[in-house]
Amino acid sequence: MSGLEQLYQQIILDHAKARHGSPLQHYDGDGRTGESHQLNPVCGDEITLRAAVADGRVDAVSWDGAGCAISMASASVLTDLVQGVPRDEAITLVDAFREVMRSRGRIEADEEVLGDAAAFSGVSRFPARVKCAMLAWVALEESLLAANA
Amino acid sequence: MPVVATPATLTPSHAGLTDAEVHRIRNDFPILGTDVGGTPLVYLDSGATSQNPTSVMEAEQEFYEQRNAAVHRGAHSLAVDATDAYEDARAAVARFIGARTRELVWTSNATEGINLVAYAMSNASLGRGGAAAQRFAVGPGDSIVVTEMEHHANLIPWQELAARTGAELRFIPVDDDGALSLEAAAAVITGTTRIVAFSHASNVLGTINPVHELVALAQDVGALTLLDACQSVPHLPVDATSLDVDFLVFSGHKMLGPTGIGALYGRAELLDAMPPFLTGGSMITTVTMERAEYLPAPNRFEAGTQRISQAVALGAAANYLSETGMDRIEAWEGRLGALLVEGLSAIDGVRVLGPGAGVPRIGLAAFDVDGVHAHDVGQFLDDKGIAVRVGHHCAQPLHRRLGLTASTRASTYLYTTTDEVEAVLQAVAQVRPFFGAQ
Numbered sequence: 001m002s003g004l005e006q007l008y009q010q011i012i013l014d015h016a017k018a019r020h021g022s023p024l025q026h027y028d029g030d031g032r033t034g035e036s037h038q039l040n041p042v043c044g045d046e047i048t049l050r051a052a053v054a055d056g057r058v059d060a061v062s063w064d065g066a067g068c069a070i071s072m073a074s075a076s077v078l079t080d081l082v083q084g085v086p087r088d089e090a091i092t093l094v095d096a097f098r099e100v101m102r103s104r105g106r107i108e109a110d111e112e113v114l115g116d117a118a119a120f121s122g123v124s125r126f127p128a129r130v131k132c133a134m135l136a137w138v139a140l141e142e143s144l145l146a147a148n149a
Numbered sequence: 150m151p152v153v154a155t156p157a158t159l160t161p162s163h164a165g166l167t168d169a170e171v172h173r174i175r176n177d178f179p180i181l182g183t184d185v186g187g188t189p190l191v192y193l194d195s196g197a198t199s200q201n202p203t204s205v206m207e208a209e210q211e212f213y214e215q216r217n218a219a220v221h222r223g224a225h226s227l228a229v230d231a232t233d234a235y236e237d238a239r240a241a242v243a244r245f246i247g248a249r250t251r252e253l254v255w256t257s258n259a260t261e262g263i264n265l266v267a268y269a270m271s272n273a274s275l276g277r278g279g280a281a282a283q284r285f286a287v288g289p290g291d292s293i294v295v296t297e298m299e300h301h302a303n304l305i306p307w308q309e310l311a312a313r314t315g316a317e318l319r320f321i322p323v324d325d326d327g328a329l330s331l332e333a334a335a336a337v338i339t340g341t342t343r344i345v346a347f348s349h350a351s352n353v354l355g356t357i358n359p360v361h362e363l364v365a366l367a368q369d370v371g372a373l374t375l376l377d378a379c380q381s382v383p384h385l386p387v388d389a390t391s392l393d394v395d396f397l398v399f400s401g402h403k404m405l406g407p408t409g410i411g412a413l414y415g416r417a418e419l420l421d422a423m424p425p426f427l428t429g430g431s432m433i434t435t436v437t438m439e440r441a442e443y444l445p446a447p448n449r450f451e452a453g454t455q456r457i458s459q460a461v462a463l464g465a466a467a468n469y470l471s472e473t474g475m476d477r478i479e480a481w482e483g484r485l486g487a488l489l490v491e492g493l494s495a496i497d498g499v500r501v502l503g504p505g506a507g508v509p510r511i512g513l514a515a516f517d518v519d520g521v522h523a524h525d526v527g528q529f530l531d532d533k534g535i536a537v538r539v540g541h542h543c544a545q546p547l548h549r550r551l552g553l554t555a556s557t558r559a560s561t562y563l564y565t566t567t568d569e570v571e572a573v574l575q576a577v578a579q580v581r582p583f584f585g586a587q
Contacts, residue, residue, distance in 0.1 A: 002532065003186070004528070004529065004532040008528075008584070013585055016584075017585070043524050043555060044554040066554065068522035068523075068525045069521075069522060069525045070524075070525075126528070129524070
C-alpha cells in the first residue's frame with residue numbers, strides 16, 4: 001500500500017460517509033450525560049459529542065461534526081467501539097488510541113482491543129493529521145468526565 | 150460596479166517570461182530540485198511563503214562572514230560596513246516599491262507593519278505625539294474601515310484599535326463572487342472614517358482590488374489609507390507613490406527573501422508626525438530619566454538591534470526581482486493564474502472561489518472540492534509531491550461569507566512552470582474519484 005492508501009484505508013473512507021452516531025441525539029435514558037465541543041483551529045474541524053453513562057456503562061454516544069475524512073471517520077468508529085462498554089474501559093480505550101496516534105508509526109494498534117479504530121494506525125505517520133483523528137476521542141473523554149461530575 | 154483593476158495590471162506592457170527563462174530561473178532555487186518521498190517537488194504554495202534563490206542566501210551568509218556588526222553605532226570600520234550594507238538594502242527595497250529611502254521602515258513582517266500603524270494611532274489617541282499627531286487619533290464617533298476579504302493580519306489589529314479607543318470598526322462587504330462593490334464602499338466610508346485598510350491583491354481570491362477608486366473615496370472624506378500589499382509587491386510592479394496610499398506593508402519571505410523581515414512604507418510627512426510604537430535604543434536623540442526625544446523616520450520606528458542580515462538579504466531579493474523584471478513576472482503569473490482558473494473550473498465538482506476566468510488575477514486560485522474536505526485534498530496532492538495550502542488561509546470571515554470553513558489554494562511564482570500547473574490540475578481531477586465523492 002502507498003502512504004496515501006495506508007492513511008485512507010477503505011474502512012476509513014466508508015466510515016467518513018456513514019458517520020455512525022451523527023447527528024447529535026437527545027438522550028432520554030436513565031443515565032447521566034456529558035457533552036464536549038472540540039475545535040481544531042488549524043483546519044476548522046469541529047465536533048460536539050454527547051455521551052450518556054448508565055450503570056457504569058456507556059449507554060449512548062452521538063455527535064455533530066464538520067471536518068476532514070479522518071476526523072469524521074474517527075468519530076464514527078469511536079461511536080461503534082464504545083457503545084455498551086464500561087465507562088472506565090472506554091477511557092482506557094481513549095488512552096490506547098492516543099498512544100498509537102502519538103507514536104509516529106512506531107506502535108501498531110491492537111485490532112483485538114481497538115477494532116476498526118486500528119485502521120487509523122497509518123495516521124500516526126502524518127503528524128499534521130493526528131489532531132484530526134484525536135478530535136472525537138478527546139470529546140468523548142471530556143464528555144465521560146462531565147457525565148461523572 | 151464590479152472590481153476594477155488598475156490600468157497597469159490590466160495591460161502588462163511587456164511580454165511575460167518564456168518557458169526557457171523560467172527553466173533557467175529554477176536553477177537559481179536549489180529547493181525546487183528536491184524530492185518529496187521520491188516524487189519531484191511541485192511547489193504551489195508561494196502565496197504562503199516563497200523559495201529563496203542562491204543569491205539571497207549568499208547575501209545573508211556573506212554579510213555574516215564579512216560585514217557583521219551592529220549598525221548605526223560604533224566607530225569601527227566593520228560597523229560602518231554593516232551600516233552601509235543595511236542602508237543600501239533599504240534603498241534597494243524602497244526603490245523596488247517606488248518609495249524614497251526614508252519612507253521605508255523595516256519590520257518583522259507585514260503583520261508587524263500593520264500593528265505598528267494601529268498602535269501608533271492608539272498612542273496618538275492618548276495624546277502622544279502632540280498636536281501634530283492628532284491626525285492619527287481615533288475615538289468614539291470615529292470609524293475604521295476594512296473589507297470582508299481581509300487576511301486576519303489586516304483585521305484583528307483594527308478590531309483591537311477599535312476596542313481600545315471606542316471607535317467603530319466597519320467593513321466593505323463582498324458579493325457572492327467575492328468582489329468588492331464600490332457603491333457599498335462609498336456607503337461605508339463616510340465623514341467619520343479615519344483610516345481605510347484594505348488588501349491590494351486577495352490572498353484567497355487572487356483578484357486585484359480597485360486601489361485608485363478606494364483611495365479616492367478615502368481622500369474625499371480625509372481618511373488615511375493603508376494597503377496590505379503582501380500578495381502584490383512580490384508579483385506585480387507596485388509603485389507606492391503613484392498608488393497614492395498613505396501606508397503600505399509587505400513581507401520579505403513572500404518575495405524571495407528570508408523570514409523575519411518585512412517593511413512598512415509611509416508617506417514621509419506622516420511618518421515624521423506619527424508617535425512611535427516600539428521604543429528603546431537606536432530610536433532616540435536625547436534621553437533623560439524622565440523623557441526622550443525621538444529620531445525622525447524611519448529610525449524612530451526601529452527600536453533595538455535590527456534584523457540586519459535579513460534586511461541585506463531582502464535587498465538582494467528585490468534586486469533579483471528587478472533584474473528579472475516585475476512586469477514580465479506579472480505577465481507570466483497572470484498566464485499561470487488564468488490556466489489554473491480555467492483548468493480548475495472545468496473539473497467536475499470543483500468551485501473556484503471568487504471571480505472566474507477572464508478577470509485579471511495573480512497566479513493564485515483557491516477552490517472547493519464538493520464532498521471532500523480541503524485537508525483531504527491537500528493530503529492527496531502531497532502524496533504526488535504537490536505542495537498547496539489548505540484551511541482558511543487566515544481569512545475566516547471571507548470563507549464564512551462564501552459558505553465554507555476551508556478551501557485548497559494553489560499559488561505560483563516566477564519559477565512555476567506550466568507543467569506544474571498541469572500537474573495540479575490532473576491531480577485535482579482524481580480527488581473526488583479517490584474519495585468516492587458523488
